[in-house]
Amino acid sequence: DTAVSQTPKYLVTQMGNDKSIKCEQNLGHDTMYWYKQDSKKFLKIMFSYNNKELIINETVPNRFSPKSPDKAHLNLHINSLELGDSAVYFCASSQERQWRREQYFGPGTRLTVT
Amino acid sequence: QKEVEQDPGPLSVPEGAIVSLNCTYSNSAFQYFMWYRQYSRKGPELLMYTYSSGNKEDGRFTAQVDKSSKYISLFIRDSQPSDSATYLCAMIWGSGNTGKLIFGQGTTLQVKP
Numbered sequence: 001d002t003a004v005s006q007t008p009k010y011l012v013t014q015m016g017n018d019k020s021i022k023c024e025q026n027l028g029h030d031t032m033y034w035y036k037q038d039s040k041k042f043l044k045i046m047f048s049y050n051n052k053e054l055i056i057n058e059t060v061p062n063r064f065s066p067k068s069p070d071k072a073h074l075n076l077h078i079n080s081l082e083l084g085d086s087a088v089y090f091c092a093s094s095q096e097r098q099w100r101r102e103q104y105f106g107p108g109t110r111l112t113v114t
Numbered sequence: 115q116k117e118v119e120q121d122p123g124p125l126s127v128p129e130g131a132i133v134s135l136n137c138t139y140s141n142s143a144f145q146y147f148m149w150y151r152q153y154s155r156k157g158p159e160l161l162m163y164t165y166s167s168g169n170k171e172d173g174r175f176t177a178q179v180d181k182s183s184k185y186i187s188l189f190i191r192d193s194q195p196s197d198s199a200t201y202l203c204a205m206i207w208g209s210g211n212t213g214k215l216i217f218g219q220g221t222t223l224q225v226k227p
Contacts, residue, residue, distance in 0.1 A: 004157070031211060040122065041200055043158070043217040050211045090157050096211050102148075103215065105157030 003027050004106035006091050012112045013081055020077045021109045023091030031055075032074040033092040033103065034066060043090070049074055050096070081113045117141050120203055120218030129227050133190040137203035137218045140184065144205035144216070147179050149188045152200045152220065161201070162188065193225045 004025045013019055025032065033056075034046040048056035049068040063079045074091060088110050092103040120137045127133055135149075146165055150158035162177040164170045170177045178187040190197055203218040 041152075041202075041220040041222075043202060043220070045214050048211075048214065055211050056214055092157075102160045102163065105159065107157050108155070 004091055004093055004104050006089075006106040006109050008109060009107065010110050010112075012114065014114055015081055015083060017081050018077070018079045019081060019111070020075055021089055021091075021111075023074045023076070023106055025072055025091075025093040025104070025106075027093055027095075027104060029093040029095045029104070030071055031094050031096055032068065032071075033094075034074065034076050035090040035092060035105075037088045037090060037108070039087070047074075047076075078111075081111075083113050086111055086113045116219075117207075117216050118203060118205060118218040121221055122219050124222040124224060126224045126226060127193055129193060129195060129225055131193050131225070133188075133193050133197070133223060133225075135188040135190075135201050135203075135221050135223070137186050138184055139186075139205060141205075141207065141216075142181075142184065144207060146206040147177070147186050148204040148206075148215070149175075149177060150202040150204055150217075152202060154199070158202055190223075193223075195225050195227050198224045 007022045031050045033048045037043045047066045052068045065077045068074045088108045090108045091106040094103045118139045148163040149161045151161045152158040167179050167181045174191045176189040200220040200222045202220040204215045
């Protein structure tokens with residue numbers, strides 16, 4: 001069974017379109033994240049949710065809107081896509097612990113904006 | 115200046131070599147230090163984590179942290195072609211559920227048979 005799954009795996013779209021990426025985890029974790037990895041492999045957090053509540057909201061354009069319908073799902077909607085949004089988007093999940101903070105990553109969604 | 119600096123490589127070594135991967139950081143508030151491995155077209159997976167300065171060993175992998183120098187390393191002994199991947203160092207900033215991982219850029223390693 002896949003622990004963290006994302007759909008779609010690949011997304012090619014034109015500038016100005018609106019698109020969504022979905023993420024689901026079956027690990028029973030209470031925290032989920034969205035990361036963006038650029039072409040230089042630099043991985044940066046965008047958002048985190050804990051028990052469906054937005055906890056971290058990095059400096060991300062408000063064209064990006066995350067939504068967590070329940071603890072196991074975290075979706076990312078992107079409005080008015082721009083060329084610079086082309087990247088790999090990773091969903092991740094974790095269980096909060098005092099001493100350890102392993103995050104389980106999904107396989108990524110490769111977004112190409114043309 | 116980025117908070118976490120990591121040479122992106124690529125680093126190419128022959129099979130069986132000892133590999134040394136390094137990161138430096140600027141924020142002394144970082145407490146937990148991790149290494150993630152990312153195979154091509156896959157998500158990162160946790161390889162090792164440590165909290166204190168010193169060494170931590172797990173099989174062929176050794177993680178080393180020097181907080182006084184703000185320097186962390188990952189050593190791979192007897193490297194194998196299956197170790198070919200991108201290795202990302204990561205550090206935790208903040209506490210509780212507002213803590214976040216700050217990643218280095220990743221070093222791409224190729225181990226040639």
